[in-house]
Amino acid sequence: MRSETERTTACHDCDLLLQLPASAGDRACIHCPRCGALLHEQSDQALHAGTALALAGMLTFVIANSYPVLVLEIAGNRNAATLWQTALALQRQGMAEVALLVLFTGIVMPALELASMLYLLLPLQLGRAPPGFPVVMRLRQLARPWCMVEVFLLGVLVSLVKLVHLASVRPGIGLWAFFGLIVLMAACASRFRPVQLWERYQACRIME
């Protein structure tokens, strides 16, 4: 029979069922005995780091979308466009599907992911349970595979290399900011611990 001081948990990587103590006490981390995955973390370091990275990501996202991604010079004519202007130009040239794809992968999904992470992390950091926490957690899980800033940047780099023969092409501040955004989002995702967030959410609800 299961002891009252224990709780059953499944490893998120290898599905091994384990009995963990209800309170891990001073033990900083508990790892899965079969695959070594991190199952429990006592410190709030990941939560603090995740919040800081999500805030930095949001700032970088604003910079990436406010400055030109590429600067083109053809026969003395200088053209610089932000991602949003590029999508509009594509739409005007009859490539509505490509414009939609650029908009979706480069602007909408990263914005949604960053906003959802901040919505979940910031109130928990302040000891409050965000309203609709379970729905936002599930939506983030669903939306994550569609956030493809890396794929979008790869496309930009391929066109940059192809255009070099035709015109003078320089990467803009926006492109560098997008590179930074990829690193920040990956770092933030690596510190996103759903189990820890669910536990924190439960604790905040009890206290409210």
Ligand SMILES: [Zn+2]
């Ligand atoms: Zn495991």
